[in-house]
Amino acid sequence: MQLHPRHTASRQPRRGAAGRVFAPSAALLCALLCTCVPAAAQQIAWLWDEAELPAWSAQEAAVLHRHVLLSGAAIRTRPRMRQPALAAGTRVTPVLHVEVSTVHPPEDIEGSRALIVGAALDAAADSSSGWVQLDMEAKPSQRQFYHSLVRQIRAALPPRMRLSVTALTWWCRSPAWLDNLDADEVVPMFFRMGRDNAELRELIEHQPERLHQRCRGGTAGFSPQEPFSAEVEARYTKRYWFDRRAWRRSTFTPTQIVSQSRTTP
Numbered sequence: 001m002q003l004h005p006r007h008t009a010s011r012q013p014r015r016g017a018a019g020r021v022f023a024p025s026a027a028l029l030c031a032l033l034c035t036c037v038p039a040a041a042q043q044i045a046w047l048w049d050e051a052e053l054p055a056w057s058a059q060e061a062a063v064l065h066r067h068v069l070l071s072g073a074a075i076r077t078r079p080r081m082r083q084p085a086l087a088a089g090t091r092v093t094p095v096l097h098v099e100v101s102t103v104h105p106p107e108d109i110e111g112s113r114a115l116i117v118g119a120a121l122d123a124a125a126d127s128s129s130g131w132v133q134l135d136m137e138a139k140p141s142q143r144q145f146y147h148s149l150v151r152q153i154r155a156a157l158p159p160r161m162r163l164s165v166t167a168l169t170w171w172c173r174s175p176a177w178l179d180n181l182d183a184d185e186v187v188p189m190f191f192r193m194g195r196d197n198a199e200l201r202e203l204i205e206h207q208p209e210r211l212h213q214r215c216r217g218g219t220a221g222f223s224p225q226e227p228f229s230a231e232v233e234a235r236y237t238k239r240y241w242f243d244r245r246a247w248r249r250s251t252f253t254p255t256q257i258v259s260q261s262r263t264t265p
Contacts, residue, residue, distance in 0.1 A: 040256040042238040046095070046221075049081045051246035056253050058087040062133055062240055065094035065123040068116060071101035075112050077119065093164065094123035098136035109145050113152070120153045124161050131185070132157070133164040143177060151182040164219075169193045169200050172215035181214075187240055188215040190232075191223035205232055224252040 045057035048064045063084060069076040086092070096119050100106060124132040134153065138146040154163050162184040171177035172188050188211075193200045205228065208216050219238040222228065233239065233255060243250055 041233075041236065041254070043254045043256070044093070044238070044240045045247060046240055046242045047084050048242075048246060051084060051243070052248055053084050053086055053090070054243075054247045054250055054252070057241075058090055060091040060093065060129055061086065062093040062095050064097060065126060066096055066119050068096070068098045068112070068119060069101065070099065070106040070109060070112050072104040073107050075106075075115060077115065091129035092127060093129045093131040093133055094126050095133045095135055096120050096123045098134065100136070100138060100142065102139070105139075109142060113145075113149060116149060117153055117156055121156060124157055127161065130160065131162050131164050133166065133187070134183075135166045137168055147181060154182045154184075166221065167215070169204075169215075170196060172211040173203070175212060178212045178214050185219050185238075186214040187219050187221050189221040189242070190228060191221065191226040191242060201228075205229060208232075208235070222254075224250070230255055 042060070043056055044060050044062050045051075045054050046062045046064075047053060051064075053061055061084070063086075064080045066077060066079050096116070098116055100109075106112065120132060120134060134150065136146065136149075150163070150165060157163060163182075164185040164187060165181070165183040167178065167186050167188045169188055169190055170193070178186060190200075190204055203210050217235045217237075219240070220236040221240040221242060222233065223242045223244070225244050239254060241252075241254060243252070
């Protein structure tokens with residue numbers, strides 16, 4: 001069958017003035033044809049004492065490794081009470097939880113430095129994910145100690161081991177907490193936000209530009225008991241999840257979609 005010249009011309013690539021052929025980019029074709037598959041978020045359950053592994057977190061879990069309590073003149077430490085039953089091949093990020101008593105503030109917080117660093121290295125030795133996490137809720141008067149502690153842990157870890165730190169949500173309003181913090185990952189915890197809960201939720205939902213840059217996207221911690229909108233979750237490609245009931249009889253399944261604006265350069 002012979003085609004009319006007008007029809008054959010419509011099949012020719014568009015040429016520029018110099019005769020070069022212009023082909024549409026893959027990104028343009030994807031946008032035009034709407035065939036892009038949205039990226040899936042990385043979902044990780046925090047497993048504290050007695051917690052059970054939810055099925056959706058079978059690939060990776062953040063597992064409590066050790067508690068350290070700083071109270072008055074005492075430094076108390078204990079390992080996890082019971083190891084969770086993990087799926088074969090579950091990657092583990094060990095979590096070191098350091099609790100600073102607000103009732104009996106530590107008399108000499110510097111005296112705990114060596115123990116905390118050592119506990120972080122012990123936790124890292126049990127990592128199968130390439131990450132170790134420090135969960136420590138410091139007060140403003142302890143900020144300088146906290147910064148130097150994170151720096152010291154980062155320096156002591158093997159180069160291949162990455163350091164994650166949790167952050168109280170109100171730290172996200174203060175550059176002094178997160179500027180120059182020597183951690184590979186900051187995980188703002190968007191739950192149990194205390195007396196400023198309403199104000200902080202307003203910022204997270206509707207004014208994220210007022211949060212520190214390290215709290216606006218990338219990684220965050222959520223709780224099924226204090227849900228945010230899908231639009232908020234979609235800003236974060238890596239999401240840690242805390243459940244008050246330790247995932248027992250939980251029917252929660254996290255959403256997977258992430259914002260395309262966060263996944264494209």
